[in-house]
Amino acid sequence: MAHKIPESVLVVIHTPALDVLLIERADKPGYWQSVTGSKDTSGEPLERTCVREVEEETGIAIGSADVPQAALRDWGLSNVYEIYPVWRHRYAPGVTHNTEHVFGLTVPAGTPVRLSPREHLRHAWLPWREAADRCFSPSNAEAVLMLPRFAPTAGR
Numbered sequence: 001m002a003h004k005i006p007e008s009v010l011v012v013i014h015t016p017a018l019d020v021l022l023i024e025r026a027d028k029p030g031y032w033q034s035v036t037g038s039k040d041t042s043g044e045p046l047e048r049t050c051v052r053e054v055e056e057e058t059g060i061a062i063g064s065a066d067v068p069q070a071a072l073r074d075w076g077l078s079n080v081y082e083i084y085p086v087w088r089h090r091y092a093p094g095v096t097h098n099t100e101h102v103f104g105l106t107v108p109a110g111t112p113v114r115l116s117p118r119e120h121l122r123h124a125w126l127p128w129r130e131a132a133d134r135c136f137s138p139s140n141a142e143a144v145l146m147l148p149r150f151a152p153t154a155g156r
Helices: 046-058 085-090 128-134 138-145
Strands: 007-014 019-025 035-038 072-082 097-106 120-127
Touching: 007 046, 007 138, 019 046, 019 128, 035 046, 046 072, 046 097, 072 138, 120 128, 128 138
Parallel strands: 007 097
Antiparallel strands: 007 019, 007 035, 019 120, 072 097
16 A cells, blocks of 8 residues: 555535535544645645545545536645544654645535545534634644635625
8 A cells, every 4th residue: 555645635525605525533422623635746746636536535526517626716725734543554654744635615505425435424514613623633623714814706
């Protein structure tokens, strides 16, 4: 098995009204999060990582008629954090930290979600403050709390 690259994306998927999609991890029930995923190769563009991970984890196709490529926005933020020990075995020996790049994705209300049962158990659309409270990851919660600042059209 190839080691994961310690560079990833966090994609806050939300509606124009700022309802946020959270998904519950299959390997850690009770751990809710936004879409996250590591680059497949060191040269993979971050936007490509976002498109691939969003499709794999939610079935939402970025670049479709309902969710155009322009709906994906790079927030220009990144977090460096210590990889939880429970997941460190996925990385090369000695790798302890990951750099996570934050993106937002605006989708229409009612966008269908198709989870990968191998990765996630359930999903929920929640108002942004409630979504932030449910995130297990501090960097994910912080990103959701920044949503009103970065959303292109915040339906407040």
